[in-house]
Amino acid sequence: MSLRIGQGVDVHAFADGRKLILGGVPIPHTRGLAGHSDADVLTHAVCDAFLGAAGLGDIGHFFPDTDDRYKDANSLELLAEVMRHVVRNGWKVINVDATVLAQAPKLAPHMPEMRANLARTIGVDASCINIKASTTEHLGFAGRKEGIAAIAVALLGAGPDVS
Numbered sequence: 001m002s003l004r005i006g007q008g009v010d011v012h013a014f015a016d017g018r019k020l021i022l023g024g025v026p027i028p029h030t031r032g033l034a035g036h037s038d039a040d041v042l043t044h045a046v047c048d049a050f051l052g053a054a055g056l057g058d059i060g061h062f063f064p065d066t067d068d069r070y071k072d073a074n075s076l077e078l079l080a081e082v083m084r085h086v087v088r089n090g091w092k093v094i095n096v097d098a099t100v101l102a103q104a105p106k107l108a109p110h111m112p113e114m115r116a117n118l119a120r121t122i123g124v125d126a127s128c129i130n131i132k133a134s135t136t137e138h139l140g141f142a143g144r145k146e147g148i149a150a151i152a153v154a155l156l157g158a159g160p161d162v163s
């Protein structure tokens with residue numbers, strides 16, 4: 001059996017007049033995240049974790065923010081495209097673990113839907129997807145509520161022992 005691990009990190013700044021989308025879930029909040037796409041920082045980190053594990057580069061290479069096709073793009077659709085590349089390269093998903101760093105809003109009520117969205121898009125059972133949230137105890141840009149960061153790790157496997 002062959003195993004590959006990848007990690008992804010993303011940050012987006014808060015901006016007025018934007019929706020806050022995390023894991024494909026619109027989350028009620030005073031502000032959203034700025035970005036060329038829907039600025040779904042969690043889904044972007046997950047995309048980069050998969051691209052890293054598969055040795056395929058990064059999300060900026062696949063979906064440049066200079067390309068109008070990705071203006072206000074639904075990031076779950078970007079993740080679906082990433083997964084097509086991962087599967088085409090012969091990999092199966094073992095698990096994903098991600099952490100969202102946000103001082104506000106509270107994310108716990110939205111976790112089940114975020115997890116279900118990612119699992120459906122990745123094509124695995126929700127038990128293979130874990131999402132955590134943490135504040136930064138008011139420290140740094142996330143703590144000052146200037147933006148949100150996300151970190152993700154993905155494990156891929158190939159071979160007869162990978163179900």
Ligand code: MG
Binds near residue numbers: 012035039040041044
């Ligand atoms: Mg991003």
